[in-house]
Amino acid sequence: xxxxxxYSLIExxxxxxxxxxxxxxxxxxxxxxxxxxxxxxxxxxxxxEVITNRVDAASAFGIAREAAAIxxxxxxxxxxxxxxxxxxxxxxxxxxxxxxxxxxxxxxxVRRFAAVVLEDIKVGPSDKxxxxxxxxxxxxSVDNVVDIxxxxxxxxxxxxxxxxxxxxxxxxxxxxxxxxxEMVQTLDGREHKLLGKxxxxxxxxxxxxxxxxxxxxxxxxxxxSTRRVVLFVQTYEPTRVRKTSLYTQERxxxxxxxxxxxxxxxxxxxxxxxxxxLSKRAGARVAGKLVDIYPAIPKSAALNLDLDWLNQVAxxxxxxxxxxxxxxRLGFIASLSGKQKNTLKVIVPTWRVGEVTIKEDxxxxxxxxxxxxxxxxxxPNTFVPFEQEPILKLxxxxxxxxxxxxxxxxxxxxxxxxxxxSKANLPVTEAPALSNPLSADYTHLRxxxxxxxxxxxxxxxxxxxxxxxxxxxxxxxxxxxxSLPQERPxxxxxxxNLDYRxxxxxxxxxxxxxxxxxxxxxxxxxxxxFLFPAVExxxxxxxxxxxxxxxxxxxxxxxxxxxxxxELDLMALSPLAFGPFDYQPISAFPPILEEVTIxxxxxxxxxxxSLRNSNTLLTKVEYLGSxxxxxxxxxxxxxxxxxxxxxxxxxxxxxLTALA
Amino acid sequence: xxxxxxxxxxxxxxxxRAKDIAALEGIKLxxxxxxxxxxxxxxxxxxxxLRQAGREIKKLKDQxxxxxxxxxxxxxxxxxxxxxxxxxxxxxxxxxxxxxxQAIEEIEQxxxxxxxxxxxxxxxxxxxxxxxxxxxxxxxxxxDDQETFYLTDKIVLTxxxxxxxxxxxxxxxxxxxxxxxxxxxxRRQADVSHTPMFHQFEGLVIDKDINLTHLVGICTYFAKGxxxxxxxxxxxxxxxxxxxxxxxxxxxCDLCLGTGKIDGEKCRLCKSGWLELGGAGLVxxxxxxxxxxxxxxxxxxAFGWGVERVLMMKSGLKVADLRQVxxxxxxxxxxx
Numbered sequence: 001x002x003x004x005x006x007y008s009l010i011e012x013x014x015x016x017x018x019x020x021x022x023x024x025x026x027x028x029x030x031x032x033x034x035x036x037x038x039x040x041x042x043x044x045x046x047x048x049e050v051i052t053n054r055v056d057a058a059s060a061f062g063i064a065r066e067a068a069a070i071x072x073x074x075x076x077x078x079x080x081x082x083x084x085x086x087x088x089x090x091x092x093x094x095x096x097x098x099x100x101x102x103x104x105x106x107x108x109x110v111r112r113f114a115a116v117v118l119e120d121i122k123v124g125p126s127d128k129x130x131x132x133x134x135x136x137x138x139x140x141s142v143d144n145v146v147d148i149x150x151x152x153x154x155x156x157x158x159x160x161x162x163x164x165x166x167x168x169x170x171x172x173x174x175x176x177x178x179x180x181x182e183m184v185q186t187l188d189g190r191e192h193k194l195l196g197k198x199x200x201x202x203x204x205x206x207x208x209x210x211x212x213x214x215x216x217x218x219x220x221x222x223x224x225s226t227r228r229v230v231l232f233v234q235t236y237e238p239t240r241v242r243k244t245s246l247y248t249q250e251r252x253x254x255x256x257x258x259x260x261x262x263x264x265x266x267x268x269x270x271x272x273x274x275x276x277x278l279s280k281r282a283g284a285r286v287a288g289k290l291v292d293i294y295p296a297i298p299k300s301a302a303l304n305l306d307l308d309w310l311n312q313v314a315x316x317x318x319x320x321x322x323x324x325x326x327x328x329r330l331g332f333i334a335s336l337s338g339k340q341k342n343t344l345k346v347i348v349p350t351w352r353v354g355e356v357t358i359k360e361d362x363x364x365x366x367x368x369x370x371x372x373x374x375x376x377x378x379x380p381n382t383f384v385p386f387e388q389e390p391i392l393k394l395x396x397x398x399x400x401x402x403x404x405x406x407x408x409x410x411x412x413x414x415x416x417x418x419x420x421x422s423k424a425n426l427p428v429t430e431a432p433a434l435s436n437p438l439s440a441d442y443t444h445l446r447x448x449x450x451x452x453x454x455x456x457x458x459x460x461x462x463x464x465x466x467x468x469x470x471x472x473x474x475x476x477x478x479x480x481x482x483s484l485p486q487e488r489p490x491x492x493x494x495x496x497n498l499d500y501r502x503x504x505x506x507x508x509x510x511x512x513x514x515x516x517x518x519x520x521x522x523x524x525x526x527x528x529x530f531l532f533p534a535v536e537x538x539x540x541x542x543x544x545x546x547x548x549x550x551x552x553x554x555x556x557x558x559x560x561x562x563x564x565x566x567e568l569d570l571m572a573l574s575p576l577a578f579g580p581f582d583y584q585p586i587s588a589f590p591p592i593l594e595e596v597t598i599x600x601x602x603x604x605x606x607x608x609x610s611l612r613n614s615n616t617l618l619t620k621v622e623y624l625g626s627x628x629x630x631x632x633x634x635x636x637x638x639x640x641x642x643x644x645x646x647x648x649x650x651x652x653x654x655x656l657t658a659l660a
Numbered sequence: 661x662x663x664x665x666x667x668x669x670x671x672x673x674x675x676x677r678a679k680d681i682a683a684l685e686g687i688k689l690x691x692x693x694x695x696x697x698x699x700x701x702x703x704x705x706x707x708x709x710l711r712q713a714g715r716e717i718k719k720l721k722d723q724x725x726x727x728x729x730x731x732x733x734x735x736x737x738x739x740x741x742x743x744x745x746x747x748x749x750x751x752x753x754x755x756x757x758x759x760x761x762q763a764i765e766e767i768e769q770x771x772x773x774x775x776x777x778x779x780x781x782x783x784x785x786x787x788x789x790x791x792x793x794x795x796x797x798x799x800x801x802x803x804d805d806q807e808t809f810y811l812t813d814k815i816v817l818t819x820x821x822x823x824x825x826x827x828x829x830x831x832x833x834x835x836x837x838x839x840x841x842x843x844x845x846x847r848r849q850a851d852v853s854h855t856p857m858f859h860q861f862e863g864l865v866i867d868k869d870i871n872l873t874h875l876v877g878i879c880t881y882f883a884k885g886x887x888x889x890x891x892x893x894x895x896x897x898x899x900x901x902x903x904x905x906x907x908x909x910x911x912x913c914d915l916c917l918g919t920g921k922i923d924g925e926k927c928r929l930c931k932s933g934w935l936e937l938g939g940a941g942l943v944x945x946x947x948x949x950x951x952x953x954x955x956x957x958x959x960x961x962a963f964g965w966g967v968e969r970v971l972m973m974k975s976g977l978k979v980a981d982l983r984q985v986x987x988x989x990x991x992x993x994x995x996x
Contacts (some may be wrong), residue, residue, distance in 0.1 A: 028896065028932075032897075036931070052801045052899055053899045239799055243799060313942065314871060314872055314873075363904075364905035367872070372872075372895040372897070373894050373895070375872055375876050377873065377876045377880045378877045379774070380870055382775075382836045382838055383838070384775065384836055384838045388778075389778065389780060399757060406755045408755055408993050409755075409757050411758045411985075411986060412986075412988065413856065414844060415809075415846070415856060415857060434817075435810045435813075436809060438848050438849075438856055439850070442856055455988070456988040459989065460988070460990045463989070463990055464994075467990050468755070474783060474844075481812065482815075484785065484786065485784055487783060
């Protein structure tokens with residue numbers, strides 16, 4: 001979470017000679033990152049990033065405490081002042097006896113519950129310095145009472161709430177979990193229908209007066225007519241506050257603090273300061289007994305830290321005195337133990353309990369204050385055997401080759417819209433669907449790369465008429481709603497104004513480049529959602545893809561002319577790629593070239609296949625063209641061991657025409 | 661004139677009139693070929709005359725060869741022409757690898773030179789691998805940092821490549837492990853600096869004596885290799901549930917050369933001379949244990965950074981809107 005604090009407020013808790021930027025730089029290097037410093041007259045506004053596990057730093061005091069621990073490591077004097085942890089006892093006496101009936105239905109909901117009634121309060125505007133302070137923190141002044149509750153949170157990191165005492169029916173506050181369907185109206189005017197198990201407060205008539213830990217209720221709010229209040233400081237169970245705050249979409253500062261497990265010890269000092277400010281600024285006086293329900297002070301078992309282990313993790317040797325000094329400045333209690341005095345027994349302060357639980361956490365504290373920037377740079381002497389994932393090798397070779405011969409690579413989103421899938425005649429139900437999409441454009445994981453590529457072609461029709469495109473990416477298949485979809489890497493190739501034979505030529509060249517043995521490549525007609533005509537590409541008996549023309553309907557959907565497209569399953573292709581080189585020694589004997597025309601109703605690919613497997617002396621077959629059922633080929637006859645005669649060749653030719 | 665001289669003279673005339681090399685070849689064949697005029701003449705003469713003409717015949721042959729040679733050179737010289745060599749060439753078709761592919765290849769190369777093996781792990785994974793096994797329990801505040809897309813409540817589109825850490829540990833079982841997982845990641849965000857799909861690269865080294873200076877070393881090696889030897893890195897305290905200690909890694913800004921100022925004014929690009937690169941840390945012992953590796957025997961370091969991010973930072977591409985990188989416009993793609 002990000003907080004905004006004026007340096008002047010932090011200074012109220014930090015005694016140091018260091019300059020503002022000196023403090024800022026060391027905080028950033030060793031503690032909370034100060035993202036930005038904006039000078040404002042004699043002051044400066046600090047925007048600070050508080051990391052999730054350090055809610056203890058989410059306040060001016062918290063930042064000051066960090067600075068006071070860090071600065072001395074670098075020879076700068078620094079000390080905390082106005083330390084709330086030295087103000088842990090209730091400071092006030094009661095001057096009246098107004099009753100306040102507290103009922104906690106479930107102690108697990110709240111770790112500390114403190115409250116006191118004050119009277120003679122005068123609600124009015126805040127003074128100028130308070131208004132200025134709040135504005136520096138990015139908040140607006142509301143009235144002197146609300147402003148005090150905000151100021152307490154900024155100073156000490158402990159959210160409080162102030163109710164109008166007279167609006168509490170029966171002077172009763174019942175803390176319980178909510179029931180499903182209960183309604184509460186919060187101070188921002190929003191009505192919430194609760195899902196149940198939220199932490200709520202009800203008054204004597206059962207009306208919900210507080211969405212605990214998040215925002216106060218409208219029913220109990222302080223207004224101009226308020227004369228008596230309840231100052232109410234508490235520490236709630238973190239996971240419930242988080243859940244409620246997320247689904248009600250009330251991500252208040254209070255919620256963000258409580259969900260991160262703040263220290264209940266802060267409650268009393270905040271209560272003390274709250275009473276102080278309410279009496280000074282609103283004329284209030286304590287009018288009842290203190291309520292402080294606090295079953296257990298947070299405590300942790302002592303942690304053991306092996307200093308040898310610490311040095312091994314850091315990669316540098318640290319003096320034990322340095323380590324102890326750092327821990328103590330952070331509020332830990334550290335004592336050397338063990339025979340060789342190289343183990344530290346460490347007691348964790350209350351505001352770090354729950355967060356510092358293992359020796360690695362201690363290592364982090366010590367090393368960050370020592371200064372990560374002091375760590376030298378070395379490389380590990382760790383080596384693993386050289387390996388290259390076959391699929392990655394295939395993808396790289398494919399991409400590089402296609403780019404080298406003129407294709408432009410696309411990176412389309414894996415998430416597509418239902419509409420795009422339908423345009424390509426693909427079943428939307430087969431595509432994995434997001435349960436929380438961001439927009440209607442990205443709702444499903446694609447099951448084919450083709451629709452996105454067709455959209456790319458469509459987009460580029462006016463600007464790149466002859467462009468060729470490809471994409472290599474995963475598609476997500478076999479979605480059954482409960483197990484992981486199969487992520488299959490695929491290649492799709494197409495282009496604008498692209499002749500079918502040219503695309504096929506690119507495919508054949510690609511196979512050659514990848515050393516895929518195409519002698520057993522066959523094309524089997526197979527119906528396909530968006531291709532017609534369409535064939536399956538089969539190598540041996542493995543289906544490696546589909547090839548064909550985009551069907552007229554689908555082409556029309558995308559505003560495209562007749563367009564060829566091929567989609568390959570790279571995973572299926574991978575074991576068939578990078579075969580051994582098939583080297584043939586060059587024959588010393590001359591070849592004989594002949595042309596032949598075969599009349600046949602068989603597809604050309606079948607004829608080519610038969611021709612190529614017909615005779616070992618027929619070393620090359622080139623397809624020349626067809627006229628209706630007459631298919632012409634140029635044949636090369638050659639022997640590695642002798643001159644061939646014209647008669648031999650003629651005889652072989654006669655046999656070949658029988659293949660028709 | 662002897663018959664030889666007469667033949668020589670005829671041949672010379674023809675050679676002089678020859679227009680091209682092919683014609684010369686024809687003339688050579690006509691006069692000096694096996695069935696050429698010289699041989700015909702030789703065969704038509706009585707033996708006696710031949711014996712005496714030996715020297716003449718040789719003289720004729722030499723003369724012809726020289727004449728042919730000379731004429732050949734002259735004809736060749738005539739075909740040489742000077743012309744405007746600066747004229748635009750005729751280019752072969754030119755394709756383009758996507759910017760991201762180029763960035764991934766470069767990143768992969770740097771890590772390969774350090775001995776990392778590149779792996780690919782699922783983009784769509786169980787919440788266990790993507791979060792819970794990485795010490796991010798359900799409903800934990802740390803989940804806020806990654807707005808995750810869900811297919812079901814147990815299956816997510818990974819918001820980071822860190823699932824690769826657990827998967828690699830499960831695959832290898834016994835360290836050493838030294839891998840880089842580069843893959844697609846998804847977050848529920850779309851604006852000027854965020855796309856719903858992007859790429860990350862995640863490195864993991866696990867061995868007996870791994871320490872933090874190794875992390876500094878690897879990050880420095882990559883940063884200098886990718887951005888330039890003059891750059892420096894720093895580790896800054898941060899928090900991730902799956903590392904402890906955790907860091908953010910910064911690199912010196914190339915615009916202000918790490919000073920934070922340009923001509924006395926605050927550098928607009930960076931924060932006090934530093935630019936954020938990504939996260940890193942010592943692998944949390946819980947994560948090691950979840951991966952089946954004994955944290956008392958082994959330690960690991962890990963880092964996970966954005967491909968688009970380092971790409972934008974390096975090239976100074978000045979692409980104002982990150983979504984432009986995923987544009988399919990040929991006019992964009994063909995610039996790379």
